[in-house]
Amino acid sequence: MLTVHHLNNSRSQRVLWLLEELGLPYDIVHYQRDPQTMLAPASLRAVHPLGKSPVVTTDDGLVLAESGAILETLIERHGQGRFAPAPGTPEALRYRYWMHFAEGTAMSPLLLKLVFDRIEGSRMPFFVKPIARTIAAKAKAAFIVPNIESHLSFMEAELGKSEWFAGGEFTAADIQMSFPVEAAQARGGLDAKRPRLMAYLARIHARPAYQRALERGGPYGLLS
Missing domain, CATH: 3.40.30.10 (Glutaredoxin)
Known part of the structure; x- marks a missing residue:
């Protein structure tokens, strides 16, 4: 077991x-x-x-x-x-790419945004707060948010090639990619301006196995 x-x-x-x-x-x-x-x-x-x-x-x-x-x-x-996908196919190459892209590329700026958002909202001595918030805002504006936007635009364009990330069939790459896409919706600015990514979220959330996993796992804050 x-x-x-x-x-x-x-x-x-x-x-x-x-x-x-x-x-x-x-x-x-x-x-x-x-x-x-x-x-x-x-x-x-x-x-x-x-x-x-x-x-x-x-x-x-x-x-x-x-x-x-x-x-x-x-x-x-x-x-x-x-x-x-079957080994040796173009879909298998895409599958491997997205399995690694999810954590190797997509999650890094999303995690940084979470950290800097918390810095801006955290309690601190009044004389430190303006400095900390200025540094956090500049880091987000100069590096973090542009990278998130670039990644989201790339993912949106790739989903224009096929319904799922690795091709025409649902694969574990879609499961792996679910977390960064959900994180982007929760705190990275993903919204209706990128309809393919939003449609992807709707498709995965409608899957019976996804719903059963939520029932067994309990409350999932990224969906709130």
Whole structure:
């Protein structure tokens, strides 16, 4: 039996979703973020030294970490030809690209925006606040927001080539890409000006397996 060590409002939601798509049985151990720091609890370090989620463990002692690596391992072991293009096809190249783009490119400026947004809104001595807010605003205007806009425009254009990121069929690359696209909608400025990305979100949110994963995983803050 697989066990998903699931942190609320995190990338581990993608693992639950893929497991539901595959129809595999699994257990969940729930963890809650610290409400002040938003970090994972220290108890996750007992599962993996970095103390981060997602982590998947098996009855025979295997520990899998990193959402992309987990998804690829689950597809290799249990996909039976589903949710990944055939090797050697153009779709397989796109699939590999988007599996890595999600965290390697798309999430970096979105995470930076979250950090700098919190700096602007955090409590601090009055004489420091103007300086901190000015630095945060300049960093967002000069680097962070332009990169997010560039990435969103690129993704929007790519979805003009096919309904899903890797081609005409839904794959695990769409599951992997769901988190940065949802994060962009939550805090990166994604809206109706990019109709293909918004339609993509509507399609994934309508999938029965996505809904079942939400039911099992609990409240998912990126959708609020």
